[in-house]
Amino acid sequence: MTEDTLKVFIDGVVRYFQHTSHKEVKVGAPYLVDNRQPASFDYTGIIGISGPYRGTVYFTAPRALLSHLLLSLGEQDTSTGNILDLVGEVANTIAGNARAAFGHEFMISVPVMIEGAPSQIQLPVDLRSYVIPVSWKSYQAAVVICLEGV
């Protein structure tokens, strides 16, 4: 794993927020987290990656951030369905960015969205994931990256 690889996924998130009315998104200092205790907020959009290296990347955010984000996008309906769609959209942007950056050697799955329950996020237990905190307005979200074979 190199910082450039991590940057590709972070750029995906930053790119998404740049399309919103409140563009300023801050990337916090990254840290490691044990995969036995995967970190997540209320809603998570997960993409699978395969190819020269494989693993999981997910964007996770609290409901408040996502609701606010929906409103800032002009969407008044902040139901769970819309929130899940939104988190999936962010994951999709990460996937799209990764596809463009890594080329066809890599396979990037369609995002899966989950609500709560970090136990549903399956990560190899003997590895650690990179957590990159992202702050938008006063909210905190995170991009979590776990890639093997890097």
Place this chain on the structure above:
Amino acid sequence: MNYLNLWEATVIDILIGKYRNIVVSIALFLLLDASVLMLNFYISFEIADDAAGVNLAGRQRMLSQRMVKSTFDLDYALKQSLDPAPPREELRTTILLFDSTLNAFESGGNATAADGTPIYLEAASTPAAKTAIADANAIWGPYKQRLLNVVDADHTEMAPALAQAILYARDNNLTLLKLMNDLTIELESVASSKATRLRWIQTVGITLAVINFFIILFHFLRQLKESDRKVEQARQETVEILETVNEGLFLLDKEYVISSQYSRALEQMFARENLGGTSLQALLGDLISDKNLSTAKRFIALLFRDDIKSALIGDLNPLKQVEVNISSEQGKFVTKYFCFTFERAYDEGEIANILVTVLDITDRVVLERELALTREQNERQIEVLTSILHSDPRALESFVQQVFEAVERINRILREPSRSSVALQKKATDIFIEVHRIKGESSALGLESFEDMTHEFESVIHTIKEKPEPAGDDFLPLVVRLEKLYKHAESVQAMTVKLGQFSGKRLDKTDGAQPHLGWAELNALCSRIAERQGKKVGLVLQGALPVGLADAHDQLVRDFVLQTLRNAVSHGIERPEQRVPLGKPEAGRVQLSVTQNSASALEISVYDDGAGIDFEALKQKAVATGRFSKAQLDTWSEQKLSALLFEPGVTTSEHGLDAGGGVGLSMVREHVKTQGASVSIRSQKGKGTRFRLRLPVVESASAATVEEALGEALC
């Protein structure tokens, strides 16, 4: 010619093949029909001939009466003196017609039809007809003679001849009429029997044809049913095979379309349904690269060409081992390895389809990869092993433990929320202190791999610190190196456990105790630093290094000793070419003294006979940090200036493998403050520098072992 042969072959196939019975039956049907038709024709013609015969026989009856009538007409003409010629001519014509017709009936030959055309008559064949003809001839012979006498006689002789003829006619006319009538009836009866026979033949022929038709129908239907049953059975067997085989099987046509029948395993392998009729692209498009897909298509196109031997192009198959990634419901990819094989499927000698077999070779490939990975891991382990082989396993284990703890602390520092760039700067500094300590320890233990790694780590932190306003993502290279350090520590730990098992004795848990720092380790540290910098140094140890100190004090002593020794060798001692002109010995002297003044006070000093502190350079560095002004520093005594060495970021050397860039001593100062200890520096330009640490409280300190008490070595 070829087509002719092909046609012949096809005909022969049909004749001797499964359709033989049907062909024979139909041929029989046609033969029967043709025979009936021909008999019909034949008998129809016969009946037509017989009809002519009946007509002519009927005409004979009429002629016999016209002859009588003509004789009477002639007699009347003679008696009335009328012209006898017309009746005589009529009589002559009648005689000739009757005679020729009777002859024809008797022995076959031409007669004259009613319209004057000649007509051939078969000789009457039935006995009754023959008898009638013979009897008629017996009467007709004399009758004809008498009549001819009449028509041939001249005017004078005619009357007597006529009288004779009339007399004969009167006697035989009715008999002759009856005989001609008999002949007619007989001929009619023959014709009628032929018609009856024809009807019979037609009836029998049609009956046979109908029976034959039903036989064909029955036979054909039975055969059709049988062949349907066989087809269904074959289909059922195919379905069963396709349902049970473990391989993915399907046929591809020239348009790369998948056949309607394919094995169930195919759906399971690709986690898709209803594949029949879809294209190869639809099946593989999302799973393999476009390049592989187009190569596969070109390869399949080659297989459809019958001028190319499939064995020759087998090696070109691009899908012999292909990695496909199938996304699961959990958003993860399931990676499988498939082996595609392509075989031609012929239909009547033509390449109709390509049979594609897909094998799941994931287990094999994974096993191969695992083997390769194990090999790679073994190689890496050997590398790790060679890097730690010289180290004391106990010291190594506790060092690794230290690394883990440091990594955890660094991760905690990283994790603390910090939004401002000042907070991020502080993060970087705090992390640097942790990393620098590990670097010092690894250097002391001679663990070059850790030394290199931590040095690289420090360089990254320097880059961050140089930024006026660092951002969160500037820490990305740092966290990547943190993970590397973690992994490396894990590898070394795994190796130390293995070594422990190998040597047959398990290492006791050290409970986080510091690796033992003895003269040998310190001497080796000095030697390495000196060697790297092209210097010569002799380390002298006076007194004994304390053991059994409380953890916090022990850490302080370690940090102080390591940092000051490194400083002494890298900043204090000059290179030989600098020392000799100054009248100093080539090898510098570094002295580590440990004295215990009372039961509760420990003093450790590190002295070097090097160049002493360059206060001017020190002032410049301090000014460069922005925290001090030159004017302010100019008023300071050397004693006070030397305290600047403990300020973070103030150093007289650039960051390198053997220097921390002003962090090492500041780290010591932090400890000194918290432990209630004191530290002092005394330096004389050109003569040397002495760092002294005083620890006011020493718990359970005891002297080190005797062999470590004194030692001197030339490095």
